[in-house]
Amino acid sequence: MRHNGSYSASPRIGLIEWLPWLLGVAAFFYLPEYLSLGARILVYILYALSVDLVVGYAGIVTLGHSAFFGLGAYAAGILSAKVGVTDPMLQMLVAIASCALLGAATGALILRTRGLTLLMLTLAIAAILLEVANKATSITGGADGLSGITVAPIFGLFRFDLFGKTAYWMCLVVLFICWWITRRIIYSPFGASLVGIRENHVRMASIGSPVSMRLLTAYTLSAMLAGVAGALLTQTNQFVGLNVLSFESAGELLVMLILGGVGRIYGAFVGPIVYMIAQDQLAKQFPEYWSLGIGVLLVAIVLFARGGLLGIVDLVVAHAKRGKSAFAGKEAP
Protein backbone atom coordinates (compact mmCIF):
# COMPACT_ATOMS: atom_id res chain seq x y z
CA MET A 1 0.00 0.00 0.00
CA ARG A 2 1.87 3.03 -1.31
CA HIS A 3 0.62 6.47 -0.53
CA ASN A 4 1.32 8.62 -3.54
CA GLY A 5 -0.30 11.96 -4.00
CA SER A 6 -2.10 11.72 -7.29
CA TYR A 7 -5.06 13.07 -9.18
CA SER A 8 -6.72 9.68 -9.18
CA ALA A 9 -6.04 8.37 -5.65
CA SER A 10 -8.60 8.92 -2.94
CA PRO A 11 -7.17 10.75 0.06
CA ARG A 12 -9.56 9.05 2.48
CA ILE A 13 -7.88 7.66 5.55
CA GLY A 14 -8.22 3.89 5.34
CA LEU A 15 -9.23 1.76 8.29
CA ILE A 16 -5.78 0.22 8.62
CA GLU A 17 -4.23 3.66 8.87
CA TRP A 18 -5.83 4.02 12.30
CA LEU A 19 -3.99 0.95 13.52
CA PRO A 20 -0.78 2.73 14.57
CA TRP A 21 -2.80 5.15 16.71
CA LEU A 22 -4.77 2.35 18.28
CA LEU A 23 -1.51 0.59 19.10
CA GLY A 24 -0.06 3.84 20.40
CA VAL A 25 -2.94 4.30 22.84
CA ALA A 26 -3.02 0.62 23.80
CA ALA A 27 0.71 0.64 24.54
CA PHE A 28 0.14 3.38 27.10
CA PHE A 29 -2.24 1.20 29.10
CA TYR A 30 -0.70 -2.21 28.62
CA LEU A 31 3.03 -1.47 28.57
CA PRO A 32 3.48 1.21 31.26
CA GLU A 33 7.05 0.10 31.98
CA TYR A 34 8.05 0.85 28.37
CA LEU A 35 6.75 4.42 28.14
CA SER A 36 10.15 6.04 27.81
CA LEU A 37 11.13 3.67 25.02
CA GLY A 38 7.71 4.34 23.50
CA ALA A 39 8.21 8.10 23.59
CA ARG A 40 11.61 7.71 21.95
CA ILE A 41 10.09 5.56 19.22
CA LEU A 42 7.38 8.17 18.60
CA VAL A 43 10.04 10.86 18.28
CA TYR A 44 11.99 8.79 15.79
CA ILE A 45 8.85 8.03 13.80
CA LEU A 46 8.33 11.77 13.40
CA TYR A 47 11.98 12.24 12.46
CA ALA A 48 11.70 9.40 9.92
CA LEU A 49 8.48 10.90 8.56
CA SER A 50 10.27 14.19 7.91
CA VAL A 51 13.06 12.36 6.09
CA ASP A 52 10.54 10.31 4.10
CA LEU A 53 8.95 13.51 2.80
CA VAL A 54 12.21 14.68 1.22
CA VAL A 55 13.89 11.37 0.38
CA GLY A 56 10.88 9.20 -0.41
CA TYR A 57 8.55 11.72 -1.99
CA ALA A 58 10.64 14.57 -3.37
CA GLY A 59 13.59 12.31 -4.19
CA ILE A 60 16.08 14.63 -2.49
CA VAL A 61 18.97 12.49 -1.29
CA THR A 62 20.11 13.73 2.10
CA LEU A 63 22.21 12.41 4.90
CA GLY A 64 22.11 15.70 6.74
CA HIS A 65 18.68 15.87 8.31
CA SER A 66 20.34 15.50 11.69
CA ALA A 67 21.10 19.22 11.25
CA PHE A 68 17.40 19.99 11.67
CA PHE A 69 16.69 17.31 14.25
CA GLY A 70 19.68 18.59 16.25
CA LEU A 71 18.82 22.25 15.78
CA GLY A 72 15.29 21.63 17.00
CA ALA A 73 16.63 19.73 20.00
CA TYR A 74 19.17 22.41 20.89
CA ALA A 75 16.76 25.29 20.25
CA ALA A 76 14.33 23.87 22.79
CA GLY A 77 17.15 22.99 25.21
CA ILE A 78 18.98 26.31 25.04
CA LEU A 79 15.73 28.22 25.35
CA SER A 80 15.01 26.43 28.61
CA ALA A 81 18.47 26.10 30.15
CA LYS A 82 19.97 29.42 29.05
CA VAL A 83 17.08 31.79 28.38
CA GLY A 84 14.65 30.47 30.94
CA VAL A 85 11.75 29.91 28.59
CA THR A 86 10.18 26.76 29.98
CA ASP A 87 6.84 26.73 28.16
CA PRO A 88 6.91 23.65 25.91
CA MET A 89 4.73 25.19 23.20
CA LEU A 90 6.96 28.25 22.98
CA GLN A 91 10.04 26.01 22.81
CA MET A 92 8.40 24.06 20.04
CA LEU A 93 7.56 27.20 18.08
CA VAL A 94 11.11 28.53 18.34
CA ALA A 95 12.49 25.14 17.27
CA ILE A 96 10.17 25.13 14.23
CA ALA A 97 11.06 28.69 13.29
CA SER A 98 14.82 28.08 13.55
CA CYS A 99 14.57 24.96 11.43
CA ALA A 100 12.45 26.74 8.85
CA LEU A 101 15.11 29.44 8.57
CA LEU A 102 18.00 27.00 8.36
CA GLY A 103 16.08 24.77 5.94
CA ALA A 104 15.17 27.62 3.61
CA ALA A 105 18.65 29.16 3.72
CA THR A 106 20.64 25.96 3.16
CA GLY A 107 18.06 24.51 0.79
CA ALA A 108 18.28 27.58 -1.45
CA LEU A 109 22.03 26.97 -1.68
CA ILE A 110 22.22 23.23 -2.15
CA LEU A 111 19.02 22.09 -3.91
CA ARG A 112 20.27 23.19 -7.32
CA THR A 113 22.69 20.26 -7.15
CA ARG A 114 21.79 16.59 -7.39
CA GLY A 115 23.02 13.13 -6.57
CA LEU A 116 26.39 12.76 -4.91
CA THR A 117 27.13 16.49 -4.81
CA LEU A 118 23.88 17.10 -2.97
CA LEU A 119 24.58 14.22 -0.61
CA MET A 120 27.98 15.67 0.26
CA LEU A 121 26.56 19.16 0.79
CA THR A 122 23.87 17.89 3.17
CA LEU A 123 26.53 16.00 5.08
CA ALA A 124 28.73 19.09 5.21
CA ILE A 125 25.96 21.23 6.67
CA ALA A 126 25.25 18.66 9.38
CA ALA A 127 28.99 18.41 10.09
CA ILE A 128 29.29 22.19 10.45
CA LEU A 129 26.39 22.28 12.89
CA LEU A 130 27.91 19.45 14.92
CA GLU A 131 31.20 21.31 15.12
CA VAL A 132 29.51 24.54 16.15
CA ALA A 133 27.59 22.73 18.89
CA ASN A 134 30.79 21.03 19.99
CA LYS A 135 32.77 24.29 20.22
CA ALA A 136 30.14 26.65 21.64
CA THR A 137 30.33 24.99 25.05
CA SER A 138 29.02 27.99 26.96
CA ILE A 139 25.70 27.74 25.15
CA THR A 140 25.42 24.08 24.24
CA GLY A 141 27.43 22.34 26.95
CA GLY A 142 29.68 20.93 24.24
CA ALA A 143 30.61 17.28 24.55
CA ASP A 144 29.10 17.07 28.04
CA GLY A 145 25.69 17.85 26.66
CA LEU A 146 23.16 20.38 27.84
CA SER A 147 21.45 19.70 31.12
CA GLY A 148 19.41 21.81 33.51
CA ILE A 149 16.50 21.80 31.15
CA THR A 150 13.13 22.30 32.74
CA VAL A 151 9.84 22.06 30.94
CA ALA A 152 6.78 23.72 32.38
CA PRO A 153 3.42 21.92 32.35
CA ILE A 154 1.78 21.82 28.92
CA PHE A 155 -0.76 24.67 28.67
CA GLY A 156 -0.03 25.08 32.38
CA LEU A 157 -2.06 21.91 33.00
CA PHE A 158 -0.13 18.73 32.27
CA ARG A 159 3.04 18.36 34.29
CA PHE A 160 5.87 16.19 32.96
CA ASP A 161 5.96 13.27 35.43
CA LEU A 162 8.73 10.90 36.43
CA PHE A 163 7.10 7.94 34.73
CA GLY A 164 7.01 9.69 31.37
CA LYS A 165 3.22 9.48 31.04
CA THR A 166 2.77 13.10 30.00
CA ALA A 167 5.80 12.90 27.72
CA TYR A 168 4.35 9.87 25.99
CA TRP A 169 0.97 11.53 25.41
CA MET A 170 2.64 14.69 24.20
CA CYS A 171 4.72 12.72 21.69
CA LEU A 172 1.71 10.74 20.52
CA VAL A 173 -0.47 13.83 20.04
CA VAL A 174 2.25 15.85 18.31
CA LEU A 175 3.09 12.91 16.03
CA PHE A 176 -0.59 12.56 15.20
CA ILE A 177 -0.88 16.21 14.21
CA CYS A 178 2.33 16.08 12.15
CA TRP A 179 1.24 12.84 10.47
CA TRP A 180 -2.08 14.38 9.55
CA ILE A 181 -0.39 17.46 8.06
CA THR A 182 2.22 15.40 6.20
CA ARG A 183 -0.43 13.13 4.80
CA ARG A 184 -2.40 16.10 3.52
CA ILE A 185 0.74 17.51 1.91
CA ILE A 186 1.44 14.21 0.21
CA TYR A 187 -2.09 13.97 -1.19
CA SER A 188 -2.17 17.60 -2.33
CA PRO A 189 -1.32 18.81 -5.85
CA PHE A 190 1.97 19.95 -4.34
CA GLY A 191 2.65 16.41 -3.13
CA ALA A 192 1.76 15.02 -6.54
CA SER A 193 4.20 17.45 -8.13
CA LEU A 194 6.93 16.29 -5.75
CA VAL A 195 6.41 12.74 -6.94
CA GLY A 196 6.55 14.06 -10.50
CA ILE A 197 9.88 15.71 -9.75
CA ARG A 198 11.17 12.51 -8.15
CA GLU A 199 10.09 10.48 -11.17
CA ASN A 200 11.39 12.89 -13.80
CA HIS A 201 12.58 16.37 -12.90
CA VAL A 202 13.49 17.15 -16.52
CA ARG A 203 9.93 16.61 -17.64
CA MET A 204 8.48 18.54 -14.71
CA ALA A 205 10.63 21.53 -15.67
CA SER A 206 9.52 21.21 -19.30
CA ILE A 207 5.84 21.37 -18.37
CA GLY A 208 6.54 24.64 -16.59
CA SER A 209 6.77 23.46 -13.01
CA PRO A 210 8.95 25.63 -10.75
CA VAL A 211 11.04 22.63 -9.74
CA SER A 212 13.58 24.40 -7.51
CA MET A 213 10.88 26.26 -5.61
CA ARG A 214 8.87 23.07 -5.04
CA LEU A 215 11.93 21.26 -3.73
CA LEU A 216 12.84 24.16 -1.48
CA THR A 217 9.32 24.23 -0.05
CA ALA A 218 9.39 20.48 0.61
CA TYR A 219 12.84 20.70 2.16
CA THR A 220 11.81 23.55 4.45
CA LEU A 221 8.59 21.82 5.53
CA SER A 222 10.55 18.68 6.24
CA ALA A 223 13.15 20.62 8.22
CA MET A 224 10.35 22.00 10.39
CA LEU A 225 9.01 18.50 11.06
CA ALA A 226 12.49 17.29 11.99
CA GLY A 227 12.79 20.30 14.29
CA VAL A 228 9.56 19.32 16.06
CA ALA A 229 10.97 15.82 16.55
CA GLY A 230 14.19 17.27 17.98
CA ALA A 231 12.33 19.55 20.38
CA LEU A 232 10.17 16.63 21.52
CA LEU A 233 13.29 14.60 22.27
CA THR A 234 14.68 17.41 24.42
CA GLN A 235 11.43 17.85 26.26
CA THR A 236 11.00 14.17 27.02
CA ASN A 237 14.65 13.60 28.02
CA GLN A 238 15.25 17.02 29.58
CA PHE A 239 18.73 16.67 28.15
CA VAL A 240 20.45 17.27 24.79
CA GLY A 241 23.69 15.59 23.74
CA LEU A 242 25.85 16.03 20.67
CA ASN A 243 24.64 12.67 19.38
CA VAL A 244 21.46 14.30 18.01
CA LEU A 245 23.68 16.01 15.44
CA SER A 246 25.96 13.08 14.80
CA PHE A 247 26.39 11.31 11.51
CA GLU A 248 25.72 7.96 13.22
CA SER A 249 22.25 8.96 14.32
CA ALA A 250 21.44 10.35 10.86
CA GLY A 251 22.64 7.10 9.32
CA GLU A 252 20.75 5.03 11.86
CA LEU A 253 17.58 6.90 11.02
CA LEU A 254 18.03 6.23 7.32
CA VAL A 255 18.51 2.55 8.13
CA MET A 256 15.20 2.57 10.00
CA LEU A 257 13.43 4.25 7.08
CA ILE A 258 14.85 1.87 4.50
CA LEU A 259 13.93 -1.03 6.76
CA GLY A 260 10.32 0.14 6.96
CA GLY A 261 10.06 1.24 3.33
CA VAL A 262 10.80 4.59 1.68
CA GLY A 263 8.11 6.81 0.14
CA ARG A 264 5.17 5.10 1.83
CA ILE A 265 4.42 7.23 4.92
CA TYR A 266 4.05 4.13 7.10
CA GLY A 267 7.55 2.88 6.41
CA ALA A 268 8.51 5.72 8.74
CA PHE A 269 6.32 4.05 11.39
CA VAL A 270 7.27 0.43 10.90
CA GLY A 271 11.01 1.04 10.59
CA PRO A 272 11.66 2.79 13.91
CA ILE A 273 9.24 0.49 15.76
CA VAL A 274 10.93 -2.69 14.57
CA TYR A 275 14.46 -1.33 14.76
CA MET A 276 14.22 0.26 18.19
CA ILE A 277 12.35 -2.61 19.82
CA ALA A 278 14.85 -5.07 18.37
CA GLN A 279 17.67 -2.84 19.58
CA ASP A 280 16.14 -2.63 23.03
CA GLN A 281 15.76 -6.41 23.27
CA LEU A 282 18.87 -7.58 21.46
CA ALA A 283 21.60 -4.96 21.66
CA LYS A 284 22.30 -5.58 25.35
CA GLN A 285 22.19 -9.36 25.12
CA PHE A 286 24.17 -9.68 21.91
CA PRO A 287 26.14 -6.47 21.59
CA GLU A 288 28.61 -7.93 19.08
CA TYR A 289 25.97 -9.54 16.87
CA TRP A 290 23.55 -6.64 16.96
CA SER A 291 25.38 -4.39 14.46
CA LEU A 292 26.26 -7.35 12.29
CA GLY A 293 22.64 -8.47 12.26
CA ILE A 294 21.40 -5.01 11.29
CA GLY A 295 24.03 -4.83 8.55
CA VAL A 296 23.01 -8.18 7.09
CA LEU A 297 19.32 -7.26 7.30
CA LEU A 298 19.96 -3.98 5.49
CA VAL A 299 21.92 -5.68 2.71
CA ALA A 300 19.14 -8.23 2.32
CA ILE A 301 16.50 -5.50 2.09
CA VAL A 302 18.45 -3.42 -0.41
CA LEU A 303 19.12 -6.49 -2.55
CA PHE A 304 15.81 -8.34 -2.33
CA ALA A 305 13.11 -6.06 -0.97
CA ARG A 306 13.60 -2.50 -2.16
CA GLY A 307 10.28 -1.51 -0.66
CA GLY A 308 11.37 -2.46 2.87
CA LEU A 309 9.17 -4.43 5.25
CA LEU A 310 6.02 -2.74 3.91
CA GLY A 311 7.12 -3.61 0.41
CA ILE A 312 7.22 -7.26 1.45
CA VAL A 313 3.71 -6.94 2.89
CA ASP A 314 2.58 -5.46 -0.45
CA LEU A 315 4.08 -8.38 -2.33
CA VAL A 316 2.37 -10.91 -0.11
CA VAL A 317 -0.99 -9.15 -0.43
CA ALA A 318 -0.61 -8.86 -4.21
CA HIS A 319 0.27 -12.53 -4.38
CA ALA A 320 -2.76 -13.53 -2.35
CA LYS A 321 -5.02 -11.38 -4.56
CA ARG A 322 -3.54 -12.83 -7.72
CA GLY A 323 -4.20 -16.28 -6.35
CA LYS A 324 -7.83 -15.36 -5.83
CA SER A 325 -8.36 -13.81 -9.25
CA ALA A 326 -6.71 -16.78 -10.94
CA PHE A 327 -9.25 -18.92 -9.14
CA ALA A 328 -12.08 -16.66 -10.29
CA GLY A 329 -10.66 -16.78 -13.79
CA LYS A 330 -11.18 -20.53 -13.94
CA GLU A 331 -14.91 -20.13 -13.65
CA ALA A 332 -15.02 -18.01 -16.76
CA PRO A 333 -15.04 -19.95 -20.02
Add this chain to the structure above:
Amino acid sequence: MSVVLETRSLCKRFGALTVADHIDFQLQAGARHALIGPNGAGKTTFVNMLTGRLAPTSGRIFLGGEDVSTLSQRERVRRGLGRTFQINSLFRGLSVVDNVALAVAERRGMGGRLFRSASSYADVRDEAMALLASLGLAEDAQVNLANLAYGKQRLVEIAITLAMKPRVLLLDEPAAGVPSIETHRILDVLDALPAEIGILIIEHDMDLVFRFAKRITILVNGATLLEGTPEEIAADPRVREVYLGERHD
Protein backbone atom coordinates in the same frame (compact mmCIF):
# COMPACT_ATOMS: atom_id res chain seq x y z
CA MET B 1 1.20 35.49 -41.54
CA SER B 2 3.07 36.38 -38.41
CA VAL B 3 6.22 34.90 -36.94
CA VAL B 4 5.63 33.19 -33.59
CA LEU B 5 9.11 31.85 -33.00
CA GLU B 6 12.37 33.21 -34.29
CA THR B 7 16.07 32.73 -33.69
CA ARG B 8 18.75 35.18 -34.69
CA SER B 9 22.28 33.96 -35.19
CA LEU B 10 21.84 31.21 -32.58
CA CYS B 11 25.11 29.44 -31.74
CA LYS B 12 25.99 26.55 -29.47
CA ARG B 13 29.40 25.02 -28.91
CA PHE B 14 30.26 22.02 -26.75
CA GLY B 15 33.98 22.63 -26.36
CA ALA B 16 35.43 22.49 -29.85
CA LEU B 17 32.25 20.99 -31.34
CA THR B 18 29.91 23.52 -32.97
CA VAL B 19 26.37 22.15 -32.78
CA ALA B 20 24.50 25.32 -33.72
CA ASP B 21 26.16 27.62 -36.19
CA HIS B 22 24.46 31.01 -36.54
CA ILE B 23 20.98 29.59 -37.01
CA ASP B 24 18.46 32.16 -38.31
CA PHE B 25 15.10 30.51 -38.18
CA GLN B 26 11.47 31.60 -38.31
CA LEU B 27 8.33 29.68 -37.48
CA GLN B 28 5.04 31.13 -38.73
CA ALA B 29 1.81 31.06 -36.77
CA GLY B 30 -0.03 27.84 -37.56
CA ALA B 31 3.01 26.47 -39.38
CA ARG B 32 3.58 22.81 -40.24
CA HIS B 33 7.33 23.02 -40.43
CA ALA B 34 9.80 20.14 -40.44
CA LEU B 35 13.41 20.29 -39.33
CA ILE B 36 15.42 17.48 -40.83
CA GLY B 37 19.07 16.57 -40.98
CA PRO B 38 21.47 13.72 -40.38
CA ASN B 39 22.14 12.20 -36.95
CA GLY B 40 24.11 14.59 -34.79
CA ALA B 41 23.20 17.63 -36.91
CA GLY B 42 22.11 19.50 -33.79
CA LYS B 43 18.33 19.27 -34.10
CA THR B 44 17.63 18.22 -30.50
CA THR B 45 20.15 20.75 -29.24
CA PHE B 46 18.28 23.43 -31.19
CA VAL B 47 15.01 22.46 -29.49
CA ASN B 48 16.71 22.40 -26.09
CA MET B 49 17.88 25.97 -26.64
CA LEU B 50 14.46 27.10 -27.78
CA THR B 51 12.82 25.78 -24.61
CA GLY B 52 15.51 27.11 -22.29
CA ARG B 53 16.81 23.74 -21.22
CA LEU B 54 20.20 24.62 -22.71
CA ALA B 55 21.71 28.11 -22.80
CA PRO B 56 23.00 29.13 -26.23
CA THR B 57 26.60 30.23 -26.56
CA SER B 58 25.34 33.32 -28.39
CA GLY B 59 22.37 34.56 -30.37
CA ARG B 60 18.80 35.43 -29.49
CA ILE B 61 15.42 33.72 -29.33
CA PHE B 62 12.07 35.49 -29.80
CA LEU B 63 8.72 34.05 -28.86
CA GLY B 64 5.71 36.00 -30.14
CA GLY B 65 8.04 38.91 -30.85
CA GLU B 66 9.37 38.99 -27.29
CA ASP B 67 13.03 38.30 -26.54
CA VAL B 68 12.93 35.21 -24.30
CA SER B 69 16.65 34.35 -24.59
CA THR B 70 17.30 34.64 -20.87
CA LEU B 71 13.93 33.45 -19.56
CA SER B 72 13.55 30.17 -17.67
CA GLN B 73 11.84 27.12 -19.13
CA ARG B 74 8.84 27.91 -16.95
CA GLU B 75 8.52 31.44 -18.29
CA ARG B 76 8.68 30.17 -21.87
CA VAL B 77 6.06 27.51 -21.14
CA ARG B 78 3.80 30.21 -19.77
CA ARG B 79 4.22 32.09 -23.04
CA GLY B 80 2.93 29.06 -24.93
CA LEU B 81 5.97 26.97 -25.83
CA GLY B 82 5.65 23.19 -25.52
CA ARG B 83 7.87 20.32 -26.59
CA THR B 84 8.02 16.55 -26.71
CA PHE B 85 11.13 14.46 -26.23
CA GLN B 86 12.93 12.27 -28.75
CA ILE B 87 13.48 9.66 -26.05
CA ASN B 88 10.36 9.22 -23.89
CA SER B 89 10.58 11.47 -20.87
CA LEU B 90 7.62 10.38 -18.79
CA PHE B 91 6.63 9.71 -15.20
CA ARG B 92 7.13 5.98 -15.28
CA GLY B 93 5.90 5.24 -11.78
CA LEU B 94 2.58 7.04 -12.25
CA SER B 95 -0.66 6.14 -13.99
CA VAL B 96 -1.22 7.42 -17.51
CA VAL B 97 -3.89 9.88 -16.39
CA ASP B 98 -1.62 11.24 -13.68
CA ASN B 99 1.12 11.80 -16.24
CA VAL B 100 -1.22 14.14 -18.08
CA ALA B 101 -2.92 15.61 -14.99
CA LEU B 102 0.42 16.93 -13.72
CA ALA B 103 0.73 19.03 -16.87
CA VAL B 104 -2.88 20.19 -16.72
CA ALA B 105 -2.39 21.25 -13.10
CA GLU B 106 0.75 23.23 -13.88
CA ARG B 107 -0.95 25.00 -16.77
CA ARG B 108 -3.85 25.96 -14.51
CA GLY B 109 -1.37 27.31 -11.99
CA MET B 110 -2.52 25.05 -9.19
CA GLY B 111 0.27 22.47 -9.26
CA GLY B 112 1.71 23.81 -6.01
CA ARG B 113 -1.46 23.93 -3.90
CA LEU B 114 -1.11 22.41 -0.47
CA PHE B 115 -4.47 22.37 1.19
CA ARG B 116 -6.93 20.33 -0.80
CA SER B 117 -6.27 16.85 -2.06
CA ALA B 118 -5.22 16.51 -5.69
CA SER B 119 -8.08 14.14 -6.44
CA SER B 120 -10.61 16.73 -5.28
CA TYR B 121 -9.71 18.76 -8.39
CA ALA B 122 -12.06 16.72 -10.55
CA ASP B 123 -11.81 19.27 -13.36
CA VAL B 124 -8.07 18.59 -13.71
CA ARG B 125 -8.62 14.86 -13.90
CA ASP B 126 -11.57 15.28 -16.28
CA GLU B 127 -9.53 17.43 -18.63
CA ALA B 128 -6.71 14.88 -18.60
CA MET B 129 -9.19 12.08 -19.28
CA ALA B 130 -10.80 13.98 -22.16
CA LEU B 131 -7.41 14.58 -23.72
CA LEU B 132 -6.50 10.92 -23.39
CA ALA B 133 -9.82 9.94 -24.91
CA SER B 134 -9.19 12.21 -27.89
CA LEU B 135 -5.93 10.34 -28.47
CA GLY B 136 -7.61 6.94 -28.16
CA LEU B 137 -6.05 6.23 -24.78
CA ALA B 138 -9.17 6.32 -22.61
CA GLU B 139 -8.95 2.66 -21.70
CA ASP B 140 -5.33 2.97 -20.64
CA ALA B 141 -5.86 5.91 -18.29
CA GLN B 142 -5.43 3.93 -15.06
CA VAL B 143 -2.58 1.77 -16.33
CA ASN B 144 0.82 2.34 -14.83
CA LEU B 145 2.84 4.12 -17.48
CA ALA B 146 5.73 1.70 -17.33
CA ASN B 147 3.35 -1.11 -18.33
CA LEU B 148 2.08 0.68 -21.42
CA ALA B 149 3.03 -0.44 -24.92
CA TYR B 150 5.81 1.66 -26.42
CA GLY B 151 3.72 3.18 -29.20
CA LYS B 152 1.14 4.32 -26.66
CA GLN B 153 3.89 5.80 -24.51
CA ARG B 154 4.80 7.93 -27.51
CA LEU B 155 1.21 9.17 -27.56
CA VAL B 156 1.35 9.97 -23.84
CA GLU B 157 4.50 11.96 -24.58
CA ILE B 158 2.39 14.07 -26.94
CA ALA B 159 -0.60 14.15 -24.57
CA ILE B 160 1.45 15.68 -21.76
CA THR B 161 2.59 18.42 -24.08
CA LEU B 162 -0.90 19.07 -25.44
CA ALA B 163 -2.14 19.40 -21.86
CA MET B 164 0.00 22.54 -21.69
CA LYS B 165 -2.13 24.02 -24.52
CA PRO B 166 0.90 25.36 -26.37
CA ARG B 167 0.74 27.96 -29.16
CA VAL B 168 4.05 26.69 -30.46
CA LEU B 169 4.75 22.98 -30.42
CA LEU B 170 8.17 21.43 -30.88
CA LEU B 171 7.98 17.72 -31.68
CA ASP B 172 11.30 15.90 -31.46
CA GLU B 173 10.89 12.75 -33.56
CA PRO B 174 7.39 11.86 -32.29
CA ALA B 175 7.43 8.57 -34.19
CA ALA B 176 10.93 7.53 -33.10
CA GLY B 177 11.00 3.83 -32.26
CA VAL B 178 7.43 3.24 -33.41
CA PRO B 179 7.17 0.47 -36.04
CA SER B 180 6.38 2.01 -39.43
CA ILE B 181 3.04 0.19 -39.70
CA GLU B 182 1.92 2.10 -36.59
CA THR B 183 3.27 5.55 -37.38
CA HIS B 184 -0.09 6.39 -38.95
CA ARG B 185 -1.54 6.60 -35.44
CA ILE B 186 0.95 9.31 -34.57
CA LEU B 187 0.28 11.05 -37.87
CA ASP B 188 -3.48 10.94 -37.27
CA VAL B 189 -2.93 12.69 -33.96
CA LEU B 190 -0.71 15.31 -35.55
CA ASP B 191 -3.20 15.92 -38.36
CA ALA B 192 -5.97 16.50 -35.83
CA LEU B 193 -4.08 19.23 -33.94
CA PRO B 194 -5.69 22.69 -33.97
CA ALA B 195 -4.64 24.63 -37.06
CA GLU B 196 -3.59 27.69 -35.08
CA ILE B 197 -0.77 25.88 -33.27
CA GLY B 198 2.60 26.51 -34.90
CA ILE B 199 4.34 23.16 -35.17
CA LEU B 200 8.00 22.39 -35.69
CA ILE B 201 8.56 18.70 -36.19
CA ILE B 202 11.88 16.91 -36.25
CA GLU B 203 11.57 13.62 -38.09
CA HIS B 204 13.70 11.08 -39.92
CA ASP B 205 10.77 9.30 -41.58
CA MET B 206 10.57 11.10 -44.94
CA ASP B 207 7.11 9.79 -45.76
CA LEU B 208 5.82 11.36 -42.59
CA VAL B 209 7.70 14.61 -43.24
CA PHE B 210 6.41 15.02 -46.76
CA ARG B 211 2.87 14.16 -45.78
CA PHE B 212 2.78 16.53 -42.85
CA ALA B 213 5.03 19.50 -43.51
CA LYS B 214 4.29 22.54 -45.62
CA ARG B 215 7.80 23.83 -45.11
CA ILE B 216 11.12 22.08 -44.51
CA THR B 217 14.45 23.24 -43.12
CA ILE B 218 17.57 21.12 -43.43
CA LEU B 219 20.18 21.35 -40.73
CA VAL B 220 23.68 20.01 -41.35
CA ASN B 221 26.51 20.30 -38.84
CA GLY B 222 24.57 22.89 -36.89
CA ALA B 223 23.95 25.18 -39.87
CA THR B 224 20.85 25.57 -42.00
CA LEU B 225 21.68 24.22 -45.42
CA LEU B 226 18.39 24.85 -47.10
CA GLU B 227 14.81 25.87 -46.48
CA GLY B 228 11.79 25.64 -48.71
CA THR B 229 8.56 23.92 -49.61
CA PRO B 230 8.58 20.11 -49.79
CA GLU B 231 8.67 20.35 -53.59
CA GLU B 232 11.72 22.63 -53.53
CA ILE B 233 13.48 20.38 -51.04
CA ALA B 234 12.71 17.21 -52.99
CA ALA B 235 14.05 18.79 -56.18
CA ASP B 236 17.30 20.05 -54.69
CA PRO B 237 20.31 17.85 -55.50
CA ARG B 238 22.20 18.91 -52.36
CA VAL B 239 19.59 17.24 -50.22
CA ARG B 240 20.38 13.82 -51.53
CA GLU B 241 24.06 14.49 -51.18
CA VAL B 242 24.13 15.48 -47.52
CA TYR B 243 20.99 14.08 -46.06
CA LEU B 244 20.44 10.82 -47.77
CA GLY B 245 24.18 10.22 -47.76
CA GLU B 246 24.34 9.58 -51.48
CA ARG B 247 27.26 10.98 -53.43
CA HIS B 248 26.21 12.75 -56.55
CA ASP B 249 28.75 13.70 -59.16
